[in-house]
Amino acid sequence: MRAFTDVFIKHPVLAAVANLVILLVGARALYTLPVQQFPSLESSSIVITTVYTGASAETVRGFLTTPIERAVSSVSGVDYVESTSRAGQSTITVRLELGHDSTDALAEVTARLQQVRAELPAEAEPPVVEVQRADRPYGTFYVGFTSTQRDTPALTDWLTRTLQPQLATLPGVQRVTLEGARALAMRVWMDPDQLAARNLSPGDVHAALQRNNYLAAVGQTKGDLVQVNLLADTDLRAVEEFEQLIVAERNGAIVRLSDVARVELGAEEATMVAKYRGQPSVYLGIWPLPGSNEIEVAAHLRREMARIEATLPDDIEMRLVWDGTMFMRDALKEITKTLGETILIVALVVFLFLGSVRTAMVPLVAMPLSLIGAGIVMLAFGFSLNLLTILAIVLAVGLVVDDAIVVVENVERHVRQGKTRIEAALAGARELRGPVLAMTVTLAAVYTPIAFQGGLTGALFLEFAITLAAAVIVSGFVALTLSPVMSSRFVHEHGRQARLTILVNRAFDTIRARYEKLLDAALGMRWAIVVVALLVTLAAWPLYTYSRQELAPVEDQSHISLFLEAAPDATLAAVDRASERVADAVGEFPETDFMWSLTAPWGGFGGMVTKNWLERERSTQEMFGDV
CATH class of the missing domain: 3.30.70.1320 (Multidrug efflux transporter AcrB pore domain like)
Structure with a gap:
C-alpha cells in the first residue's frame, strides 16, 4: 500500500527542497528574533502622581490620595492599588493583572481622574499619569x-x-x-520686611510673575512683499529684566521686583x-x-x-x-556554550552506537534542522531568544534525534534482511509512519500543557513549552520526509557494513541476550519490584515537601540592591546624610567595586556593584547577610 512517505523517497528533490525551506526560513527567523534575558511579560502598572505644594502628608492623603484611590480602584483589570502620601506629593500605583492591556487601562484611569478632578483642591496640580513595566520599573542602562x-x-x-x-x-x-x-531656573528670594512695608504679599509677586510670563498671537500684518506675524511676548530671560518687573503701584510710586526681592539665576x-x-x-x-x-x-x-x-x-x-545586559550576555553565552557541548555529545553518542559515519549523518542532519525549524514557530508567536527558549532548544537536542535514529535503524534492519536500500527505505518508512506520528504527538502533548498554566509561571514558561513542542513537531516532519531519503543513500548495502558497525551490532546482540535473562529474573520477583516502585513513589512526597521552592535560582549578578525608606516629613538633606553613611559602610567591604545611589526626600535606592567573580572569594549571597 502506498504511503505519503513514498512520494519523498521516490522524489528526493522534493524532500530536499521542503527541508531546505525549513532551514532557510528558520535561520532567518532566528536571526530576526529579539534577544532578552527572560520572556516578555504584559505586566504593567499605572502610576498617578499629583503635586500639592505646601500640603502636609495628612492633607495629601485626605484630599488627594483617598479620592483618587476610590476612583481608580474599580477600573477593570486592576490587581491591587498601593499609594504613598508625602508632604506635597501623592503617588498611587495601580498594578494591573498579568496580561491585561495597559492601553485600555490607561484610557479608563484617565477618564476616572477627569470625573474626580472637581473634588481635588484647586491649588493642586493636575494628576500626571504614566505607564510603567511592573517587571522592570527602571532603565536598563545608567550612564x-x-x-x-x-x-x-x-x-x-x-x-x-x-x-x-x-x-x-x-x-x-x-x-x-x-x-x-x-x-536652571530664575530664583526670586522675597524680603518679608520690604513686602510688609509696601503692603504687599507673596501672592502679589506670584501674580506679577504670571502676568509677565505670557505669549499670544495677536494677528498678522501684510505689506506688498512680506507678511509678519504679531506676537504679544512678555517672556523675561535675564536677571536684569526680572529685576525691572513691575509688581504693583503704591501711592503713585511703581514697585519693582528688585525693591522687594533678590533675583538670581540658579537652579530648581x-x-x-x-x-x-x-x-x-x-x-x-x-x-x-x-x-x-x-x-x-x-x-x-x-x-x-x-x-x-x-x-x-x-x-x-x-x-x-x-x-542591565551584563548578566544577560554572560548567561546567554554560557547556555549557548552548553548547547554546543550538548550537540557534540549527542553526535558522539549517535556515532558510537550506530557505528558508521554515513549512518550517523541521518540523525545528525535532522537534529540542527529540527532546532532551526523551531525558530519559525517562535517568530510566528512573537517569542524572543531568552534563557527559557534556549533552554528548550537544549532539552530538545536529545528528543529530536530519536525519530531519525528509529528510521535509520529500521531501514538498516531491512537492508540486513536482503532488500535493496530503496526497498528498505520504502518498507521502513511505511512501518514507522504511525509510530513516528504517535511519538511526535505524544511528546508535543506532554510539554504543550505547560503553556496553559495561569499566573506568572504560565506566562514565563509559555515560550519554553511552545518552543520545545515546535522542535519535536519539526523533527517528526523531518523524520518522515528527509530521513528516509538520506537512509536510502547513506546506509551501507547488505554485506558491506563497516568494521565498527559489525562490532556495534555484536555488542547490541550481547546486551540483548543479557537483558532477556535479567528480564526473566525480574518477572520471577515481580511483587518485590512492585513494592520497591511504590516505596520510591511514596518517597517523592516528603522530598517535594521539604525541598526549597523558588521561581528561579538565586544567581550571583555582582550587584546588591539597596533601598532606603525615610519618614514622610524628612528633608532631602537628612536623607542624603543617611545615604552617605550607608555608602561609607558598604565601601568598607573588600569585594565592593563602587556604590551608586539616588536619594529623594521619601528615601532612595542604590546598588553595591561588586568586583568580578574571579576577583573575590565570597558570592553576593554570602555577603547579603553582612550588608
Whole structure:
C-alpha cells in the first residue's frame, strides 16, 4: 500500500527542497528574533502622581490620595492599588493583572481622574499619569557624569543640550531620562520686611510673575512683499529684566521686583540627589523599546560612548554605571556554550552506537534542522531568544534525534534482511509512519500543557513549552520526509557494513541476550519490584515537601540592591546624610567595586556593584547577610 512517505523517497528533490525551506526560513527567523534575558511579560502598572505644594502628608492623603484611590480602584483589570502620601506629593500605583492591556487601562484611569478632578483642591496640580513595566520599573542602562569644575545645574544644562538628544536617537532606545538633575531656573528670594512695608504679599509677586510670563498671537500684518506675524511676548530671560518687573503701584510710586526681592539665576529646588563613589553626579537613564534586542542596544550605546569620549570636555568624566545586559550576555553565552557541548555529545553518542559515519549523518542532519525549524514557530508567536527558549532548544537536542535514529535503524534492519536500500527505505518508512506520528504527538502533548498554566509561571514558561513542542513537531516532519531519503543513500548495502558497525551490532546482540535473562529474573520477583516502585513513589512526597521552592535560582549578578525608606516629613538633606553613611559602610567591604545611589526626600535606592567573580572569594549571597 502506498504511503505519503513514498512520494519523498521516490522524489528526493522534493524532500530536499521542503527541508531546505525549513532551514532557510528558520535561520532567518532566528536571526530576526529579539534577544532578552527572560520572556516578555504584559505586566504593567499605572502610576498617578499629583503635586500639592505646601500640603502636609495628612492633607495629601485626605484630599488627594483617598479620592483618587476610590476612583481608580474599580477600573477593570486592576490587581491591587498601593499609594504613598508625602508632604506635597501623592503617588498611587495601580498594578494591573498579568496580561491585561495597559492601553485600555490607561484610557479608563484617565477618564476616572477627569470625573474626580472637581473634588481635588484647586491649588493642586493636575494628576500626571504614566505607564510603567511592573517587571522592570527602571532603565536598563545608567550612564553617570561627574565634573570637577561644573556644579549640578551646569552639568544638567550641558547634558540636556548635548548628550541626551544624541543618545535618544540610538536604534532601539525608547527614551532617555535625567536622574539627579537640577535644571536652571530664575530664583526670586522675597524680603518679608520690604513686602510688609509696601503692603504687599507673596501672592502679589506670584501674580506679577504670571502676568509677565505670557505669549499670544495677536494677528498678522501684510505689506506688498512680506507678511509678519504679531506676537504679544512678555517672556523675561535675564536677571536684569526680572529685576525691572513691575509688581504693583503704591501711592503713585511703581514697585519693582528688585525693591522687594533678590533675583538670581540658579537652579530648581533639588528633588533627588545622585551620587557615584560618594561624588555628586547626574545619570542618564536609557530605556530600550519593548521587544527590542537589548544586547544590540547595549552594543550601540557602548560604541556611541566611545565616540563621545573623545569629544568630552576635560572637566567631565563619563562612565557606564549600570548595564542591565551584563548578566544577560554572560548567561546567554554560557547556555549557548552548553548547547554546543550538548550537540557534540549527542553526535558522539549517535556515532558510537550506530557505528558508521554515513549512518550517523541521518540523525545528525535532522537534529540542527529540527532546532532551526523551531525558530519559525517562535517568530510566528512573537517569542524572543531568552534563557527559557534556549533552554528548550537544549532539552530538545536529545528528543529530536530519536525519530531519525528509529528510521535509520529500521531501514538498516531491512537492508540486513536482503532488500535493496530503496526497498528498505520504502518498507521502513511505511512501518514507522504511525509510530513516528504517535511519538511526535505524544511528546508535543506532554510539554504543550505547560503553556496553559495561569499566573506568572504560565506566562514565563509559555515560550519554553511552545518552543520545545515546535522542535519535536519539526523533527517528526523531518523524520518522515528527509530521513528516509538520506537512509536510502547513506546506509551501507547488505554485506558491506563497516568494521565498527559489525562490532556495534555484536555488542547490541550481547546486551540483548543479557537483558532477556535479567528480564526473566525480574518477572520471577515481580511483587518485590512492585513494592520497591511504590516505596520510591511514596518517597517523592516528603522530598517535594521539604525541598526549597523558588521561581528561579538565586544567581550571583555582582550587584546588591539597596533601598532606603525615610519618614514622610524628612528633608532631602537628612536623607542624603543617611545615604552617605550607608555608602561609607558598604565601601568598607573588600569585594565592593563602587556604590551608586539616588536619594529623594521619601528615601532612595542604590546598588553595591561588586568586583568580578574571579576577583573575590565570597558570592553576593554570602555577603547579603553582612550588608
